[in-house]
Amino acid sequence: IWNLVFMQYEQMANGDRIDLPKPSIDTGMGLERVAAVLQGKHDNYDIDLMRALIEASADATNTDPDGPHNVSHRVVADHLRSTSFLIADGVLPSNAGRGNVLRRIMRRAMRHLHMIGTQDPVMYELVPALVRKMGGAFPELVRAQALIEETLKLEEHGFKTMLDRGLKMLDDATDGMDEGAILSGDVAFKLYDTYGFPLDLTADALKARKIGIDEDGFSTAMEEQKAKARAAWSGSGEAATEEVWFDIQDRDGATEFLGYETETAEGVVTALIKDGAEVKTASKGDDVAVVANQTTFFGESGGQQGDSGIIKTEGGAVIEITATQKKLGTLHVHLGKVVEGDVKVGDAAEFRVDHARRSSLRANHSATHLLHAVMRKHLGGHVTQKGSLVAKDRLRFDVSHPKPVTAAEAAIIEADVNRLIRENSEVSTRLMTPDEAIELGAMALFGEKYGDEVRVVSMGLPEANEHAYSLELCGGTHVKRTGDIGMFKIVSEGAVSSGVRRIEALTGDDAANYMAARENVLSTVASELKAAPEDVPARVKALQEERRRLEREVSDLRKKLATAGSGGASGDDAFKEVNGVKLALRALEGIPAKELKGMVDELRDQMGSGIVALVSDDNGKASIVVGLTDDLKDKFSAVDLVRIGVEKLGGKGGGGRPDMAQGGGSDPSQADAALAAIEAHVAG
Known part of the structure; x- marks a missing residue:
C-alpha cells in the first residue's frame, strides 16, 4: 500500500554516516492511497476522485479512458487537479518562480491532450468536473472556478500556437539527422527559452525518430543564462544598497507606521544614509535618506506611491521629503534634502505628511477597490487585480480579463463606481488573521505575502449579502467615507499583456478638471461648427461625407x-x-x-x-x-x-x-x- 522510508542517518560528503538525533519513518500514505484501501482498488488512478477526472478527459476528447491514451488521460487528470489548486491559491502562469512551475505542469497536461489529437483548448472544459468532485471540501475551488477556466483556456490557446512554432523549429534543426544522432544542447535550450518547450517535450518529439539530446549541453546553456542574470543583478548595485537596510533593521528593528490615524506625529531619527552609506550627521544641502522609530509617512508598497512632506527636528533642522519607500517590508525610508540646519542620528523630530498629496493618494486607492468590485460584478468573477499604480494625480489598474472592455461596459462600470461614491458609505478597517479575512469573504491580492495579522478594508453598502460591496486585504491608506473620493472618470483602457487589461482613471479635482477640459473642447468645436453641442456628432458626420464627396470631385478633376x-x-x-x-x-x-x-x-x-x-x-x-x-x-x-x-x-x-x-x-x-x-x- 505504501513505501516505508526509515530515516536514520545523515550521509556526509566523504561517505560517513552520522546518526540522526530523531530517527523517523515516512509512510508515504497520502489521500489517494487511503482512498484506494477504502474503495478496494489496487491503483490510485482507479479511485472515484481520479476516475471521474479521467472519464471527463476521455469524454472531452472522444476517446477510450482505458485505451491507447490511458496514460495521457491520467496525466491530464492529475495535472488538472494540481494546476487548479495552484491558481486558486493565487499562482498564475509566468516565466519565473512558482508561476513557471505552474506553467510547466499545465503544459505537460496540454501536451498530452495534443498527443491525443485535440485541436482546440480542452483542459478548461474539465474544471467543472473537478469542482463537482472537490469543491465541497475545498470551497476556494468554487470561488476561483471562473479564473481557473479563463487561465487554462488562454494558456492552452497560447501553448498550441507555441507548439506549432516550436515543432517547426525542431524539424528544421533536425532535418537530415539520422537515427542515433544527438541534438545540440544549445538548440534544445533555445526551444525551452524561446518557445517554452520543456526538455521532456523535445525528447518526446524526437523519440520516434530515435534522436537523442545533449542534456549536458542543455544544462550548460541553462547555467550560462543564470550566470548572466546574476551578473546583471549584482551589477545594478542593488546588493550593496540593500545591505545597509539589513544592518539597520537588525540593529534598530522595524519602523512603526502611525499614518492610518494621523498625518502628524513625533518620532526619533534612528539612521541617516548619504551616498549609500550610514552617517551620523547630515547638513544643509545634503540629499539624505532618513529612518525613524515611527512615522506618519506611508512607504511605497502595494502599488500606492509613498508620502511626501516635512520632517522638523527639535534642533531646528528641516528636511523636505519628496518620497517614502518601504525597504525589507518593515523599514519606512524617507528620501529628501536637508534645507535648514543639521540633522543628527538620535534627534527627536516632528513628521508632517503633505495633506493634499495624501488626500489624493487615499482617494485614488479607495477608487481602485471600488473599481475592482464593480468590474467583477459586471465582467465576471474571473476579474482579479494583476497590478496597480496609485499616484497623486491618477490611478492605474490592471486586471485579468481576456478581451477589451467595450465603451458600453466602461460607461456602466464608471457609472456604478460613481453611484458607490455618492452613497458616501463609511470605509472601515479591521485587523484579523488571513484565514479569518478569507473566511469573511475578503479578497486577497494574488502574489502578495501576508503576515499573521492583516488589515481588511471594507466599503460600499451591501447588495446581495451581509458583507460590504468591497472587501479586500490591504495595507494602504484610504478615505474615511466613499464620498471623499469626489468623482471617478475612466480615461483609457488597453492591453498590458495576453489576458491582462489596464484601466487608467482620475478622481476628485483631477476628474472634474478633465471633464471641464473636455466640455471646453466640445464648446469650442460647437462654436466653430455653428451648432449646438448636442448636434456636433451629426454635423461632423455631415462634414465628413461632404469632404469625401469633394475629394472624389477633386480627384476626377x-x-x-x-x-x-x-x-x-x-x-x-x-x-x-x-x-x-x-x-x-x-x-x-x-x-x-x-x-x-x-x-x-x-x-x-x-x-x-x-x-x-x-x-x-x-x-x-x-x-x-x-x-x-x-x-x-x-x-x-x-x-x-x-x-x-x-x-x-x-x-x-x-x-x-x-x-x-x-x-x-x-x-x-x-x-x-x-x-x-x-x-x-x-x-x-
Missing part, C-alpha cells in the same frame, strides 16, 4: 486635367508621336503620388498604343509613374524609363513591372528635364 493636353486638348491632339510611338508626357502640380497610377491607366486607355509618363510635385517631393501599353513591352521597359526620370529628379532607383513603374526624387523642379530625358530615350 485632376484626372481630367492630367489626361488633357496643353490648352485642354483631348484625343490624339493630347499626345505627341516620337519615333513612331505615341507619348503622353505631363508635369503636374499638387497631385498625390497615390493618384498617378490611375491617371496613367486612363491615358493608356485613351491612347490605345503608347507610353505615358507623369511627374507630380506633391509638397516639395517629386513622384514619377511611367506606363506603356502591352504592344510596346518588347521594345521598352517602364522600369528603365522611370529610372531615367528618377535620376533627373535627384532620386535613385525606381521599380515596378515592365508595363508600369514608379519612383521619386527630391527635386520636382526638374520635372520637365525628366520628361525630356524619357522622350530622348524613346527617340533613340
Whole structure:
C-alpha cells in the first residue's frame, strides 16, 4: 500500500554516516492511497476522485479512458487537479518562480491532450468536473472556478500556437539527422527559452525518430543564462544598497507606521544614509535618506506611491521629503534634502505628511477597490487585480480579463463606481488573521505575502449579502467615507499583456478638471461648427461625407486635367508621336503620388498604343509613374524609363513591372528635364 522510508542517518560528503538525533519513518500514505484501501482498488488512478477526472478527459476528447491514451488521460487528470489548486491559491502562469512551475505542469497536461489529437483548448472544459468532485471540501475551488477556466483556456490557446512554432523549429534543426544522432544542447535550450518547450517535450518529439539530446549541453546553456542574470543583478548595485537596510533593521528593528490615524506625529531619527552609506550627521544641502522609530509617512508598497512632506527636528533642522519607500517590508525610508540646519542620528523630530498629496493618494486607492468590485460584478468573477499604480494625480489598474472592455461596459462600470461614491458609505478597517479575512469573504491580492495579522478594508453598502460591496486585504491608506473620493472618470483602457487589461482613471479635482477640459473642447468645436453641442456628432458626420464627396470631385478633376493636353486638348491632339510611338508626357502640380497610377491607366486607355509618363510635385517631393501599353513591352521597359526620370529628379532607383513603374526624387523642379530625358530615350 505504501513505501516505508526509515530515516536514520545523515550521509556526509566523504561517505560517513552520522546518526540522526530523531530517527523517523515516512509512510508515504497520502489521500489517494487511503482512498484506494477504502474503495478496494489496487491503483490510485482507479479511485472515484481520479476516475471521474479521467472519464471527463476521455469524454472531452472522444476517446477510450482505458485505451491507447490511458496514460495521457491520467496525466491530464492529475495535472488538472494540481494546476487548479495552484491558481486558486493565487499562482498564475509566468516565466519565473512558482508561476513557471505552474506553467510547466499545465503544459505537460496540454501536451498530452495534443498527443491525443485535440485541436482546440480542452483542459478548461474539465474544471467543472473537478469542482463537482472537490469543491465541497475545498470551497476556494468554487470561488476561483471562473479564473481557473479563463487561465487554462488562454494558456492552452497560447501553448498550441507555441507548439506549432516550436515543432517547426525542431524539424528544421533536425532535418537530415539520422537515427542515433544527438541534438545540440544549445538548440534544445533555445526551444525551452524561446518557445517554452520543456526538455521532456523535445525528447518526446524526437523519440520516434530515435534522436537523442545533449542534456549536458542543455544544462550548460541553462547555467550560462543564470550566470548572466546574476551578473546583471549584482551589477545594478542593488546588493550593496540593500545591505545597509539589513544592518539597520537588525540593529534598530522595524519602523512603526502611525499614518492610518494621523498625518502628524513625533518620532526619533534612528539612521541617516548619504551616498549609500550610514552617517551620523547630515547638513544643509545634503540629499539624505532618513529612518525613524515611527512615522506618519506611508512607504511605497502595494502599488500606492509613498508620502511626501516635512520632517522638523527639535534642533531646528528641516528636511523636505519628496518620497517614502518601504525597504525589507518593515523599514519606512524617507528620501529628501536637508534645507535648514543639521540633522543628527538620535534627534527627536516632528513628521508632517503633505495633506493634499495624501488626500489624493487615499482617494485614488479607495477608487481602485471600488473599481475592482464593480468590474467583477459586471465582467465576471474571473476579474482579479494583476497590478496597480496609485499616484497623486491618477490611478492605474490592471486586471485579468481576456478581451477589451467595450465603451458600453466602461460607461456602466464608471457609472456604478460613481453611484458607490455618492452613497458616501463609511470605509472601515479591521485587523484579523488571513484565514479569518478569507473566511469573511475578503479578497486577497494574488502574489502578495501576508503576515499573521492583516488589515481588511471594507466599503460600499451591501447588495446581495451581509458583507460590504468591497472587501479586500490591504495595507494602504484610504478615505474615511466613499464620498471623499469626489468623482471617478475612466480615461483609457488597453492591453498590458495576453489576458491582462489596464484601466487608467482620475478622481476628485483631477476628474472634474478633465471633464471641464473636455466640455471646453466640445464648446469650442460647437462654436466653430455653428451648432449646438448636442448636434456636433451629426454635423461632423455631415462634414465628413461632404469632404469625401469633394475629394472624389477633386480627384476626377485632376484626372481630367492630367489626361488633357496643353490648352485642354483631348484625343490624339493630347499626345505627341516620337519615333513612331505615341507619348503622353505631363508635369503636374499638387497631385498625390497615390493618384498617378490611375491617371496613367486612363491615358493608356485613351491612347490605345503608347507610353505615358507623369511627374507630380506633391509638397516639395517629386513622384514619377511611367506606363506603356502591352504592344510596346518588347521594345521598352517602364522600369528603365522611370529610372531615367528618377535620376533627373535627384532620386535613385525606381521599380515596378515592365508595363508600369514608379519612383521619386527630391527635386520636382526638374520635372520637365525628366520628361525630356524619357522622350530622348524613346527617340533613340
